[in-house]
Amino acid sequence: MPTHSARSIVFEAVRAAAEDFTVRTDVIANHDDNRWWPLRVTDWRLRLVFAGWSTRISYNMIRSFQRTIDAAEMLGFDSLAAMSDEDLVRITASLGMVSSRVGYFRSVRDFVEKVELGVVADPRSATSDAAIHAIRANIWGASYKVAQCAVLYVKGYHCGIFPVDSGMVAMLGPCLGLTLSRGDIAHDDMRKILEYCINTDAARYHDLIDRLDYSAYIKVPASAPVWWAHLALIYFKRRFCNRHRPEECAIRNTSAGACIGSMCSGESPERGGVRKLIIEGVDGVGKSSVAAALAEDGFNLRHFPHDRSNEDLAKTYRDRIANSHESEIWDRSFISEYVYGTALRGASRLSLDTIVELGRLFVANGGAIAILVADTDEIALRMQNDGRAEEFDSVRHTALTEQYGIVAASLADAGLISVFDTNGFSAAEVRKRMVGELSLWRKS
Secondary structure (H helix, E strand, O other): OOOOOHHHHHHHHHHHHHHOHHHHHHHHHHHOOOOOOOOOOOOHHHHHHHHHHOOOOOHHHHHHHHHHHHHHHHHOHHHHHHOOHHHHHHHHHHHOOHHHHHHHHHHHHHHHHHHHOOOOOOOOOOOHHHHHHHHHHHOOOOOHHHHHHHHHHHHOOOOOOOOOOHHHHHHHHHHOOOOOOOOOHHHHHHHHHHHHHHHHOHHHHHHHHHHOOHHHOOOOOOOOOHHHHHHHHHHHHHHOHHHOOHHHOHHHHOOOHHHOOOOOOOOOOOOOOEOEEEEEOOOOOOHHHHHHHHHOOOOEEEEOOOOOOOOOHHHHHHHHHHOOOOOEEEEOOHHHHHHHHHHHOOOOOOOHHHHHHHHHHHHHOOEEEEEEEOOHHHHHHHHHHOOOHHHOOHHHHHHHHHHHHHHHHHHHHOOOEEEEEOOOOOHHHHHHHHHHHHOEOOOO
């Protein structure tokens, strides 16, 4: 897993959260049977209702909420559906926002009828995405956040859904550098990113659970532990992010710390994400075009041409890394010296070991390294279309590609690079993938 990729940043955030004693206590208390969405409720229709009613319920209100759903469960869904609005108001009075809660219940009743008629997707059997979409589109008051919670409760804790609340969208997601859309859809953007990260690295999360001895207290499924990770991050957000003290953030003390923002700060909120990026690759692969596209996010471009007079290039690059500023993109770097020196000039002034050392320094300083690749025919066609056909030399290209493969293998073994295939993609499309996969910082 590349250091400072979205996957590694999310993992470090979950690890820091899960290691905290108070978060651990909360996770253990709510993993096997959640206080907001108890397993004893077996009627899927009531689960839909209670998931919606659980919104805006704070810790201080949990007992009132439990009494309300106890009373509603004893009556049963059908009896509730036959009640007048006045009676439903009396049942939900202690929760507040009674008009909204009654309106939500009535809409759930209508939705259930549509499910039974086969008009809309049944959340019990539909895919998670389809079920969330159906609930959001057909139940009044069901935002993406509510729809996620409802589908999770209907399907069961370990169905693979990661519910995302408003605090995660407003603070935690931007702090981790996650790219989210504006508006309600941001909840689903973040859900999908987190689910992808946890599913892709499921074995690593299971190892973390075992190392922290959670398995001694909770029942962990064999599938990706998405529910466990959700609880770890949601309770970390409630216990720490909501206190608005970024200087006390445990995630900042992890290997991802240089990429973590301060969105919880009342005085100077700031997005997180990778703020320094090296883009490398053979001529014609699209480096400069992608770098120019990323400049639209607020990055400053730096280019380091070949300097044949420099007798201590290693020191030069160490100094450049130490003095590098935030929001920088390096179009070529020490990697180019090794590749072009070895392939075209007979020798590199930097050894492969030095390249790895400099890569470690750059990443430790909050950066990431991206190597772009493309097929030879694709590169030749691009250069022809750009009016640079005479610059393409197949022998030269092959030599450079071979050396990039060698240096990339060493950097990949150290977890220092991400590789992006540009075949068939525009610069804008490659930029979008890089922003998502590397959690790149954005100016706004």
